[in-house]
Amino acid sequence: MKLSDYVAKFLEEKNITHSYVLSGGCSVHLIDSINKRKKIEYIPLLHEQSCAMAADAHARISDNISSVIATSGPGATNLLTGICCSYYDSIPVLAITGQVPTSQLKENSKSRQIGFQETDVVSIFRSVTKYVKMIKNPETIRYELEKAYYIATSQRKGPVLLDICDDVQRAEINPRKLKKFIPPKIKEKKSLLKSELKKIKSLVNESSRPIIIIGSGVRHSNTKDECEKFIKNLNIPFTLTWGAMDLIEHDNNLYAGSFGVTSSRSGNFAVQNSDLIICLGTRLDTHEVGSNIKTFAREAKRIIIDLDKSEQNKYSKMGFKVDLLLTMNLRYFLPSVNKIKFDVKNFSQWINHISIWKKKYQLCDTESANQKKLVNPYFFMSELSNNLNSNINIFTDTGSNLIWTMQSLRVKKYQRVVSAWNHSPMGYSLPASIGAAFCENKKMVVCITGDGGLQMNIQELATIYKHQLNIKIFVLNNHCHGIIQGTQQAWLNSMFCASDPVEGKLPDPDYVKISQAYGIPSKNINNHRKLKKILPEIFKFKGPMLLNIQMEKKSQIYPKLLFGRPIEDSHPLLDREEFYEQMFVKPL
Secondary structure, eight states, X not given: OBHHHHHHHHHHXXXXXXXXXXXXXXXXXXXXXXXXXXXXXXXXXXXXXXXXHHHHHHHHHHTSOEEEXXXXXXXXXXXXXXXXXXXXXXXXXXXXXXXXXXXXXXXXOOSSOSSTTOOOHHHHXXXXXXXXXXXXXXXXXXXXXXXXXXXHHSSSOOOEEEEEEHHHHTOBOOGGGSOOOOOOOOOOOOSOOHHHHHHHHHHHHHOXXXXXXXXXXXXXTTOHXXXXXXXXXXXXXXXXOGGGTTSSOTTOTTBOOOOXXXXXXXXXXXXXXXXXXXXXXXXXXXXXXXXOGGGTTTTSEEEEEESOHHHHTHHHHTTOOOSEEEEXXXXXXXXXXXXXXXXXXXXXXXXXXXXXXXXXXXXXXXXXXXXXXXXXHHHXXXXXXXXXXXXXEEEEOSHHHHHHHHHHOOOOTTOEEEOOTTTOOTTOHHHHHHHHHHHTTTOXXXXXXXXXXXXXXXXXXXXXXXXXXXXXEEEEEOSSOHHHHHHHHHHSTTOOTTTOTTTSOOOOOOHHHHHHHTTOOEEEEOSHHHHHHHHHHHTTSOSOEEEEEEBOTTOOOSSBOOTTSOTTSOBSOOOHHHHHHHOSSOOO
16 A cells, blocks of 8 residues: 555544645645545645644634645745644644655755755754654554544644655555554543542632633533533633633623733623632633733632643742642543532622623723724624624634734624634634635635735635635724734834834735635725625625725724733723722732
8 A cells, every 4th residue: 555545544534524735746645645535635725824724723613633734845834833823722733744755864964955845844843743753664654643643632632743755655555564553541630639629619618709711621621511510500700711712602691701911891800809710721821811920810719720730830930829720631620520519609799790890891882883984893893793693603813803803702602713812823814714614514604804914825815716615704904013003102102113004114905906806706894884784795695705894094902901010900091990999809
């Protein structure tokens, strides 16, 4: 059997339905072998970065490992940004790169390169994959494929990469004689000690203003139902990290709102005024807690459950006291804790106070809605929320459009809201939408991007047109790099170098004409009246469409935390008397 045929068969057996590829001299055998299989399809995109991002999104939506294939040298290095997205967000992707023939490898030579397009892929990707290996011996292919798959899908998930030499791909092998990989036995904490159960019960029963912080670990552990049961049993308010924003619908009366550096005031007030936080599957990154973790939930007791011990080790180094720290998979923790008989307290006064914050500090206020010229981003998100059905996949990019989405999109049941949360590169949402569309049989996908982000992978408009994917692309166009201008305004006396078309030499093309040149219908939307009219129509249209949403130049984000402040005190600052009235804990 030809080795590349064995690889394609392996992918198919792992229920991988699509492999995102860009052909090259050292990947043609792999792609040809996939073409021979019946249950897996290759999808060619126009940049390897896009291939990796499409595979990343496919894995997120399918809850299964996905596949990306690129050729040697520049093909492999172009995967890097997309692989980083998967690594930092714990997404299982099997990346396969072609490599020059074994006879052309530089090995221990001090020569920079011997084979044409030879690059040391293993060294480059080692820090952003769970496992990376060059395959020079055909007899190791089964072992390495099985090992890579196991590592990618076990414990804290993530991407793996196999770099397969060209002559190895063409080699003849006997599958029956190949060495198999035997997974190691891993000791996992699968139950809570009596002392731990007692501690949790005691901390909950002693609290009067508790809040549950739900992270993406709940999705990765497939414990959404157990998590909702936990919330319901205790009747405790909850908030969602960005990576978990779509786990529970936002009209839930216990949802406090999002929290963090660029999140709602209601969620931040709830977290910061709490006397107990229960963190499920979140690493509490700097975007959530602010620049100084010591100011985060500073008067609260803390229970943190997470799978990754290395993430938990940082707390003591940062001087962040945790009352109960458990290194444990939520699929074991939540069923255990749900068996506890809590003396359920009445948290109605706390819940009502959070409801007041949610009503008082709505983002789409009257001023936003009544804007006469151009489109206000918060009004756009409000109208988009009104027009989106359940069971829709929504992909958002980075920068301002990401923040506006996460601040104000009202998520409904069964909707998915996805971005590359932690690496957050410009250009993610367009190719990611392609991966999601193929994952669910070309079902409609909503793609939210910015005028800057669209340029990064704009060539994939051709891929969308080629396959007539039902992707609705919303370009939130403020004709600048808006979030960068916010930083320049705060730190650099509003010198908008490289972020503005006039002052900063930034190109500002006509996206409607570009979209039409690719064969995709497009429209300009420059006021609220047009927006309200077109949104219901666009979702009835079958096929791709691009809407260029014309917004105020230098549109900024509010609320947004200024560096050094605790997350409850966002800019624009509230009147001090009003601010103090919201605080249960001592203000800083």
